Amino acid sequence: MNTKELYSEYKDITQRAADLNYASAVLQWDQEVYMPPKGFPFRGRQLATLAAQAHEWLTSDKYGDLLLRLSDAEGLTEDEAHNVRLSREDYEKNRKLTTDFIEKITNQTSASYDAWIRARKENNYSVYAGELGKMIALKKQQADLYGYEGHPYNALLDDYEKDISVAVLDPVFEGVRANLPGLLDKIKATTQVDDSVMEGNYPRQPQWDFSVDVLRKMGYDMEAGRQDISEHPFTTSFAPTDVRVTTRVDERNFASLLWSTIHEGGHALYEQGLPEAQYGLPLGAAASLSIHESQSRLWENCVGRSLPFWRCFYPMLQQYFPSQLRDISLDAFYKAMNKVAPSLIRTEADELTYHFHVMIRYEIEKSVLDGSVKAPELGEVWNEQYRKYLGVSAPDDKQGVLQDVHWSHGSFGYFPTYSLGSFYAAQFFEQAEKELPGLVSDMEAGSMHELLQWLRGKVHVHGRKYRSEELCQRITGRGLDVSSFLRYAERKYAGIYDF
């Protein structure tokens, strides 16, 4: 085969594997959104078959051989060579896990998840600790199979974020630890914000209609996606031309739908902006989890919790909820949505204290992987950290160490990407403000077009071409730098809390 034929064969296998993975995404979307309860068991085996076949193609000797031959081949375009390089990296990583290990960890995931569910029911961490301990042992084994330099956690971080290690993250969270408590103290020292407006009686249909208005205004293409309801909001893509978001409606808490919609909308804009011509190939995929999160957080926080955005949207919202909002000023509404208060539950935290939640998980993950903390001690360690950094004490395990599902799934190394996403978001937005002089007035006019085009050109169109840090360098002239977030937070909360 000549280079062209080799590439075509490589592309065919890679895209067919993507077809199966996108099909899985449709099945999972349906499972979360519409599937009747008795559908679970057979749906589970259908998903397993799809995943196994995609994995088989992508780890086959034939595929490896193709990648090897293409790596030395001449005549590939730059993009083609880039796809091959990234696929080879994926291939080599995928081959490191033995079938035996994959089976073990799949089974342990079921066992840990079951134990987590039971423990939550009984509100008792000790019911879960044993299975979590076994999962941690397997994750250490996984780190060994991957191989790593320095901390074993580095090997697992690589599953979520390439080239990110504790050497990168330690200074990031050191920045959090060094700066956020001071800011939090300043906030605590002022008059507190009243956010009771968010809770009240907000009927379902106008909430939904408003959320669709917001999605449209953000530039989300309703011809290439749709919004549905699910218990936990998420974004999923079946191709750049079909990217779905979900939200949830709580008639007693308007914020629930609003932030879900804007957050997921940000993820969805990224997926809709990925290059169609690279469907199923690395350059057609998102750069990384943290860059994905940067897109959702930029829209959710930098745009969706900003005063200029609400100058346009608040009058619209008041029309949807005249009796509820007639007497609430824009300023009061803006302050309410940005209220800062230390709390127990990560997913309900404000955008400032959120990073303490992530930092605590980061430190715990490091310590269980290097063995300095054991599974049975986690409840204790958790509560101690929450008291230390947030000054709150969980009254029970459900509001403490049992709140997140991630560890039961074996997702160690995922949490840090949430904070990275926020920090990248602040840094990108700071740059956008410099490059787009009309940004604020656009937002005030409800026009997000320029911003979206900027993100499209700077981030979306590149797919996986650049690593997170490389992309950040290209966009802002420097790597991740928490100071952008700190400046953003300082400025925002100084305005709101008047210090």
Next chain:
Amino acid sequence: MNTKELYSEYKDITQRAADLNYASAVLQWDQEVYMPPKGFPFRGRQLATLAAQAHEWLTSDKYGDLLLRLSDAEGLTEDEAHNVRLSREDYEKNRKLTTDFIEKITNQTSASYDAWIRARKENNYSVYAGELGKMIALKKQQADLYGYEGHPYNALLDDYEKDISVAVLDPVFEGVRANLPGLLDKIKATTQVDDSVMEGNYPRQPQWDFSVDVLRKMGYDMEAGRQDISEHPFTTSFAPTDVRVTTRVDERNFASLLWSTIHEGGHALYEQGLPEAQYGLPLGAAASLSIHESQSRLWENCVGRSLPFWRCFYPMLQQYFPSQLRDISLDAFYKAMNKVAPSLIRTEADELTYHFHVMIRYEIEKSVLDGSVKAPELGEVWNEQYRKYLGVSAPDDKQGVLQDVHWSHGSFGYFPTYSLGSFYAAQFFEQAEKELPGLVSDMEAGSMHELLQWLRGKVHVHGRKYRSEELCQRITGRGLDVSSFLRYAERKYAGIYDF
């Protein structure tokens, strides 16, 4: 490998192929029900990949070898041996079509379907005739590849209905030709029924709510399925534990939703009743298309258009539509829904004249396959037959030869299963009336439980164990016999038209 291992390997491949086919069904359901318009192109390739992989597994030498060895193996249970026998039959048939031929017919399907769409837009059959001619040539080639005895149509009928040939169907339609015109004449000779009640103003939501009530009363398990809206109503299964139906709502025509729901509900009850333990294997699949249609038609016609059924449901319906139905008696409503009138469009035909529509297509399919009629002549032949049997003339091609999509897909041999389904339905229902003395009073009380259990035991639980005719023999003591339908129709219409 010993017998047990061989069977386990056979089962594994067969069920994994089923997983992919069920996954395709989810993707197709989504495509019809929720997919945004831009999703089409990539969805198309995802479906193609799933189908190709399932086909590859089921036509592989390895699979053939397993089936061959299992055919001679000892120690299989009766059901296991049965599965192997049916899978081997499928395998041998699947292997008869060459890759080259499959590619050709796949391409021709696109070309014919496109031409059909264009021809409908221009309301001009000649735009379609050329591509349809090419499709017919390929179907002849397909018949040759399959091999056949007697008429080439027999080879194609086998795709939809095993062991059914023109030798079986000719007498069936001879029965139609010999008896229905007389009955139709008797009907035409009496005072005509007023069915204007079906058209009017029936708001969406109560229509939908009523349809869900009916599904539940039929015994459709809402925990193992759901109803949605689509342009063309259909039933699809992702496992016996997740069987979806769709319907459509027309606010100016109540009948559209009602018959769709009951018809699709009948299909769905069959799928929900298939044995879970045989998931993905032949004994876990429906017996045939005509038996499938017998279930939908039994519920739609024998139950859903009967007086006892409406004795229970009409008062409920009146509560949903008090102003529309207050002054309409049960008797008038019952007559309206059973109005007989020759018409142009098959899908809108009443349950009596419907069979002329099918018979005409059956005769045309035979004649194009034996070459006695050529594609360009089809429009003429069509109109001539409609004048002859139904006494109606299509004012244009859209209401004539261009009305059905089937031929553009290459589905020659499908239409007869619609009539077979109705005739089996009448024959099964006649038997049920004999065996279930409380059937009428149950229906009057809105209780379908006994009937459903009877169908479960007689039909659903067997999957593909018996051929259509064998199943009919077992249930009624004789093979297909149109006289049951004729008795049913004579009795029903004598009551309605008072002759």
